[in-house]
């Protein structure tokens with residue numbers, strides 16, 4: 183059955199998805215008095231339950247590893263795990279509250295620099311986003327025991343260890359280390375707050391609606407087609423559609439809608455967690471990633487992974503999860519992944535990627551050894567990707583107004599970032615969305 187919503191001017195804009203990009207653009211446009219329809223595939227989950235809703239895709243990365251590299255860095259041969267959340271708030275709900283200002287002080291190819299190279303300026307919006315998310319540095323007096331140990335060891339080795347900026351209210355935070363479940367203390371910002379605000383300002387939200395196509399005629403957007411919770415096909419009409427379905431789903435919707443060149447520059451901001459045995463480290467119960475040490479295209483930060491203990495046990499280490507300490511190594515991977523219409527992803531781990539991992543791994547091991555970790559207990563998890571992007575990049579699929587070849591069809595999520603930043607992207611995506619909201623508002 184096909185259900186058609188009424189006249190063409192019902193909605194000033196339709197926003198697809200409620201992640202960092204979608205929730206922000208919907209909130210800002212509604213605040214400006216625009217009539218907005220939000221179509222979201224998922225629904226609202228209970229805080230504390232989000233980790234159960236994490237979707238994981240396993241990807242066998244192509245590589246040219248030598249036999250020695252396969253032996254010494256076995257973790258590079260495991261499938262990469264790519265994660266996202268498809269519920270109200272998108273993947274922001276599982277974030278650790280890390281806020282990166284994407285400036286070139288840390289990494290010369292930061293998102294701000296990539297945009298600047300294309301004469302695109304989102305500086306004003308970045309400041310607005312930072313103010314709205316109440317970004318602050320994690321105060322030193324609140325650092326946990328293991329965070330302090332890692333910071334001290336890094337300092338002694340001559341690395342510059344600094345507090346991580348966070349969109350966490352430290353008066354409410356209980357430092358439980360469970361941000362990834364969705365904050366139960368109302369301390370961490372996520373997209374669900376902006377969705378609620380958008381609805382308060384008058385936006386209409388339809389949950390459980392899976393958009394599959396943007397409808398267009400003569401190069402102009404006319405609406406959106408998808409399937410509702412009752413499995414009925416439904417069409418909504420508007421002259422402006424903002425696709426914010428995330429870097430995995432946005433390219434599929436765009437390809438379905440006949441847009442070319444999509445999905446060809448995919449990156450993940452690949453990471454691994456390197457850890458080992460330290461009696462009663464208890465990192466698991468601290469606020470994760472409280473500090474960081476920057477090394478250009480990659481950084482290191484305290485991180486606990488559930489995979490570390492089983493890997494340590496395989497090496498004969500007797501420990502409990504309280505005796506595990508670790509460091510995340512996250513880097514800007516080469517953006518040469520591809521995603522097809524069915525969502526199949528292909529990606530190669532290049533020599534540049536591998537050399538960067540080796541470099542970061544050695545530094546992480548030095549820190550762990552300095553703070554007293556038993557060398558024989560050191561392990562590294564499989565590679566992971568939690569920041570997919572690049573699949574509808576500015577300059578390739580959208581222009582500097584984030585508009586595609588179809589008039590009125592905008593993209594506003596991590597897809598538009600041209601190359602891997604190797605850094606937490608939420609704050610920048612919120613800034614991009616604030617820019618898109620201004621551009622769309624002017625077009626109405």
Ligand SMILES: Cc1cc2nc3c(=O)[nH]c(=O)nc-3n(C[C@H](O)[C@H](O)[C@H](O)COP(=O)(O)OP(=O)(O)OC[C@H]3O[C@@H](n4cnc5c(N)ncnc54)[C@H](O)[C@@H]3O)c2cc1C
Nearest residue numbers: 199201202203223268272273278280393428596606607608
């Ligand atoms: C465990 C974890 C921790 C992280 N921590 C941080 C952090 O501390 N700081 C940071 O900056 N980044 C962090 N990230 C990364 C960050 O969460 C994501 O990069 C960012 O949220 C992506 O935002 P987005 O707007 O591009 O899309 P997404 O979050 O992917 O949102 C897309 C939205 O679209 C909806 N959708 C998808 N398909 C459809 C469809 N067909 N129809 C309708 N709706 C659809 C989805 O349900 C979702 O709501 C973390 C990621 C993970 C997995």
